[in-house]
Amino acid sequence: MNAFTWVEVTTAEQAVAQLSAARGGSALLKAGGIDVLDRLKEGLDAPERLIVLRRPTAGSKSTLSEISEIPASRLPDSITRLLPAGNAGDAPQPRDCLRIGALVTLAQIASHPTILRALPALAQAAHAIATPQIRAVATIAGNLLQRPRCWYFRSADFHCRKKGGDECFALDGENEYHAIFDNRTCAAVHPSGAAVALLVLDAIVEIQTASGTRQQRLSAFFVSASQQGGDVKRENRLEPGEVITHLYIPLPSPDERSLYLKSKQKQSFDWPLCEVAISVRRAPSGAGSLLQAARIVVGGVAPIPWRAKAAEAALLRLSKLDIESVRAIAQAASDGARPLAKNGYKVPLCQGVVAQAVMQILSNA
Ligand SMILES: Cc1cc2nc3c(=O)[nH]c(=O)nc-3n(C[C@H](O)[C@H](O)[C@H](O)COP(=O)(O)OP(=O)(O)OC[C@H]3O[C@@H](n4cnc5c(N)ncnc54)[C@H](O)[C@@H]3O)c2cc1C
Ligand code: SF4
The missing domain is CATH 3.30.390.50 (CO dehydrogenase flavoprotein, C-terminal domain)
Incomplete structure (x- = not known):
């Protein structure tokens, strides 16, 4: 593992500023660190600076580590316009939403009363991930953005397409845990269980950029090689230097x-x-x-x-x-x-x- 500088920040704006100050990919953001630490040890990433997005100290509040219900009347327009269309199919329906901050842990999600009652798919997915110790530190944003677990990708001995090489070793190799759909360029499966539940619940992701925030339906956030002209090096539409701040999930009707x-x-x-x-x-x-x-x-x-x-x-x-x-x-x-x-x-x-x-x-x- 290479030596790196440890930089702590507590806001998404500070994180974006630190990431863009580094330029050229020599800085990496860490949240819970479960995936990041693996990648540092595996030699997949060798940043000069680790930007650690921390929960604020006791006494100060941050929506990044909170779960809150936002009534339809207080939802920003940027979120309302991305909500699912009504029955007529022509206009987004104003809906109360649950807002989950990027630093909320999987353990918090698995035990939150509103999520257990109204969004059980998400509580069940979070509860099924890893171990209690991991769920206590792993964050929702980190879970969505963890890199694939393909053993060739994770091994320093294989310079596969995802690492910029020109071969996929899984296609004719040990592929028992790999993809059965959309698998001709890279057959690594998407690793996030939370993403599966959040997609079914029509979640919206909010992202801090250098010039403000942008919002996107999660259904358009993840990308495969076939959806981006054969580029296998990324799994989502987060641009370098951007930071996820919140997820908005429309609360379901009683039916x-x-x-x-x-x-x-x-x-x-x-x-x-x-x-x-x-x-x-x-x-x-x-x-x-x-x-x-x-x-x-x-x-x-x-x-x-x-x-x-x-x-x-x-x-x-x-x-x-x-x-x-x-x-x-x-x-x-x-x-x-x-x-x-x-x-x-x-x-x-x-x-x-x-x-x-x-x-x-x-x-x-
Ligand atoms: C034994 C074991 C079993 C596991 N089983 C499962 C499983 O069944 N299902 C499953 O889904 N996962 C599983 N995991 C993976 C684990 O859940 C993830 O590694 C973890 O959720 C990552 O969250 P984190 O906060 O630690 O992310 P980190 O490791 O801190 O970050 C992961 C990535 O996200 C980026 N990132 C983090 N936060 C932000 C942000 N706000 N904005 C922009 N980028 C950000 C980081 O730069 C990094 O690239 C398992 C892990 C282990 C060790
Ligand atoms: S499946 Fe993807 S990550 Fe795995 S070896 Fe092939 S190109 Fe690399």
Whole structure:
């Protein structure tokens, strides 16, 4: 590990100023440090300066480490215009939102009363990540921005495409934990469980830039190589020197439900083989179909949290819950999958996890 200077900041503006003062990528931001410390030890990053974004000391308040409910009337316009459209599909609906600061830990999210009640998919995803010790320090922004776990990427012995090389060692190598969708240039799966849940809940990310703030739907934030002309070196649209400040999540109406499920190799802490978050809104009685809105996001199967759109469409056509219909939805969840030599098992696994999520959410909806 190289020697570096330790710089502490407590605001996003200070962090941006420190990152841009460094110029040329020789500074790295640290939040909880779980991923950053691994990357320093693995030689993936060798910054001259580590910019440590800390919670402010006791007595001073910062929205970066807070979870708060923001009524629709107090939401900034920049957020309101990105909220989901209403039933007519033509205009964003003003909605009360939950605002989560970038430094809020996964443990805080997993035990927060409003999240447990109104956004269970997020509480369940946060609770399923790593160990209690890690969840106590890992932050929500750090979780979204952690780098992939592909073992070739994490090994100093392999200069793969993601590190600027011209080869993907996983494509013809040890690819049992790799992607089954969108995997032809880089087959690393997106590592964030929180991202899977936040996407299903239609979250908006707020970002501090050198000239102010910008906001973006999380659904457009993560990118794969195929979405950016073959560039595999980044996993999201955060520009160098920018810092995530908050996430805004629209609070659901009483007829909406969500849940999250994770399948992993061992029962104690582990990254997922496959994980799924689902949200549904019941249709009014007599509507013909059971649901008027449905969203399914699968993790552990693609370089981005993967929206299972064909399965969503099949779910929306559902008029009664029976085994045949659930099987058809599950089959649709793997539409477009192209497994590699050693990860074919992920196709039925993805179908099974989606089927389980559909059955569970519809039995409780
Ligand atoms: C044994 C183990 C099991 C794990 N299992 C899982 C799992 O099942 N699911 C899962 O999702 N994760 C899992 N993880 C990963 C872990 O959850 C993440 O490493 C952690 O959440 C990262 O958060 P952090 O605050 O420590 O981020 P850091 O390590 O501090 O930062 C991570 C990245 O985010 C950037 N960053 C952080 N905050 C900001 C910000 N506000 N703005 C801009 N950039 C920022 C940093 O520069 C860095 O690039 C596991 C980790 C371990 C060690
Ligand atoms: S899957 Fe991606 S990260 Fe892994 S070796 Fe291939 S290019 Fe590198």
